[in-house]
Amino acid sequence: MxxxxxxxxxxxxxxxxxxxxxxxxxxxxxxxxxxxxxxxxxxxxxxxxxxxxxxxxxxxxxxxxxxxxxxxxxxxxxxxxxxxxxxxxxxxxxxxxxxxxxxxxxxxxxxxxxxxxxxxxxxxxxxxxxxxxxxxxxxxxxxxxxxxxxxxxxxxxxxxxxxxxxxxxxxxxxxxxxxxxxxxxxxxxxxxxxxxxxxxxxxxxxxxxxxxxxxxxxxxxxxxxxxxxxxxxxxxxxxxxxxxxxxxxxxxxxxxxxxxxxxxxxxxxxxxxxxxxxxxENGSYIGLGSGAVSCFSGVRIQSEEDPQRFINMIKMQQKPFKEAEFLPLYARFRESVIMGLRMTKGVSISLLEKQYGVTPQKYYGETLESLLKQKLLEEKDNRLRLTKKGLLLANRAMVQLV
Ligand code: SF4
The missing domain is CATH 3.20.20.70 (Aldolase class I)
Structure with missing residues (x-):
């Protein structure tokens, strides 16, 4: 059909x-x-x-x-x-x-x-x-x-x-x-x-x-x-x-x-x-509803998960949030690398440097060199990305970059 x-x-x-x-x-x-x-x-x-x-x-x-x-x-x-x-x-x-x-x-x-x-x-x-x-x-x-x-x-x-x-x-x-x-x-x-x-x-x-x-x-x-x-x-x-x-x-x-x-x-x-x-791309987003997560301006907010409590909090004009976490700059950097590497186009090295003041090479040093040597990652045209082998074994690479 x-x-x-x-x-x-x-x-x-x-x-x-x-x-x-x-x-x-x-x-x-x-x-x-x-x-x-x-x-x-x-x-x-x-x-x-x-x-x-x-x-x-x-x-x-x-x-x-x-x-x-x-x-x-x-x-x-x-x-x-x-x-x-x-x-x-x-x-x-x-x-x-x-x-x-x-x-x-x-x-x-x-x-x-x-x-x-x-x-x-x-x-x-x-x-x-x-x-x-x-x-x-x-x-x-x-x-x-x-x-x-x-x-x-x-x-x-x-x-x-x-x-x-x-x-x-x-x-x-x-x-x-x-x-x-x-x-x-x-x-x-x-x-x-x-x-x-x-x-x-x-x-x-x-x-x-x-x-x-x-x-x-x-x-x-x-x-x-x-x-x-x-x-x-x-x-x-x-x-x-x-x-x-x-x-x-x-x-x-x-x-x-x-x-x-x-x-x-x-x-x-x-x-x-x-x-x-x-x-x-580690961009900003607002999460609405119970259990939703918001992430903007370096803060991650987890909403109340229980729908009934969520309804009550909104009714009482309270913010329906469970916890908020401020993400330090380097934690955001690591997230940007790890999330960005999930995409086949990878991450822009110069953009990371512009946003966080450090390149993946400087930050990860020998760990990154080893991943490049194992051909799990490759560097090309100012971008870092997973190779074909790396896409298959992504978890093995990511766990070293967390
Ligand atoms: S329980 Fe609902 S949300 Fe979870 S996998 Fe099944 S359909 Fe999807």
Whole structure:
């Protein structure tokens, strides 16, 4: 089955157009069920009343934050609604929230083009009404948590949707007018072999999304999967097998015109995710909602995670923050290097020196020399970046630069 890609004029803006601009991340902490590998802030079985009150609180927080002097002095390039599963809330309330953001913040960075407004969705939450309301609200990018096109794999990781739901979701999204669709796919799943992974990748490219995020399953502490690993009950592929899966993704996706622009992310020309690039470039962003993180002016703020407490704090006109951390200059430098190296273009040595007064060579000394010698990193045209081998073994390199 082949779905043709619609003709679209959407283009990615050059990063320079966004200098000094910021992004907004919005957290919707509700899911239909909790996946056994998930460590995100998300709650299942939350009633509609709490969700509606949450959306009202979120709208209020957006209004309050848009009046903050920091926000008033800034232009914004992207709004990313993640979770959790955003479409589990009432979509009219979601539309009101997006409107409050568009009214309150100056989204003209990169003007005259529209800001990138992404919403995450799971295949079984995508339906015509939800999509039409999303488009009306101004959402112009849909990130679908497909994860796999194998029903056996989906069942093994506790997902409540089928491969067919994923295919149907794309059809509906195209029908509603979405011209910028991303898929999340996962590899290294219990019982997965290279053949099964190949089929998922091939199905994904047949559906022709503009963007793909391809992640290895990671076992996070305090999840049911972590318990199963400890008890030896999870049949995970070994390291060699997952490395082969990573390479197979590179091979199949590049052959179909998807450029790998970050370790786990691939896009057709002009469809790199602006919001995520801002994050990897260590740019500023505001986090709205419970469990969201904000990072600007050298300060990282973690919001209250519990949605009920978040609602109450907003109601009582308190800042819904749990903790704030001032990041010393060199900590920011290291973050900029580590996050920036995730992108295939790497980091600009002269820009780092301009921002932090030190180059990676001076700061890391022999550690960096050794990574260059091992051919995990390379220096070219005043940029430092992971080699092909380094992309494969990124963790090995990063752990030495933290
Ligand atoms: S749908 Fe996503 S956020 Fe929700 S429980 Fe599953 S992995 Fe976590």
């Amino acid at each position: 082949v779905f043709s890609r619609p003709n679209t004029k959407q283009q990615q803006l050059s990063p320079e157009s966004f200098e000094g601009a910021a992004g907004i991340y919005v957290h919707i902490p509700f899911c239909q069920t909790k996946c056994p590998y998930c460590s995100f802030v998300s709650y299942q079985d939350v009633n509609a009343n709490i969700k509606n009150r949450y959306m009202r609180a979120l709208r209020q927080q957006a209004r309050d934050m848009s009046k903050h002097p920091w926000s008033r002095a800034r232009k914004f390039h992207s709004l990313y609604i993640g979770g959790g599963t955003p479409p589990t809330v009432d979509m009219s309330a979601m539309a009101d929230f997006v409107t409050a953001c568009l009214d309150g913040f100056d989204f003209t960075a990169g003007s005259p083009r529209a800001p990138e407004i992404t919403m995450e969705a799971n295949p079984n939450t995508v339906n015509k009404t939800m999509l039409e309301k999303s488009i009306e609200a101004g959402i112009n990018r849909l990130s679908i948590g497909v994860q796999s096109f194998s029903d056996a794999m989906l069942k093994g990781i506790g997902r409540k949707h089928s491969a067919q739901d994923g295919i149907q979701a794309v059809k509906y999204a195209r029908g509603a007018g979405f011209t910028n669709i991303s898929f999340d796919l996962m590899f290294g799943l219990p019982g997965q072999d290279l053949e099964s992974w190949k089929k998922s990748l091939e199905m994904a490219v047949e559906l022709a999304p503009e963007h793909l995020s391809v992640y290895e399953l990671t076992i996070e502490e305090s999840t049911p999967f972590a318990d199963q690993v400890r008890q030896g009950r999870l049949n995970l592929p070994d390291e060699d097998a997952t490395l082969s899966m990573f390479e197979l993704a590179q091979e199949i996706l590049s052959a179909r015109g998807y450029a790998q622009y970050e370790i786990s992310n691939y896009a057709l020309k002009g469809f790199q995710c602006r919001h995520n690039i801002n994050y990897w």
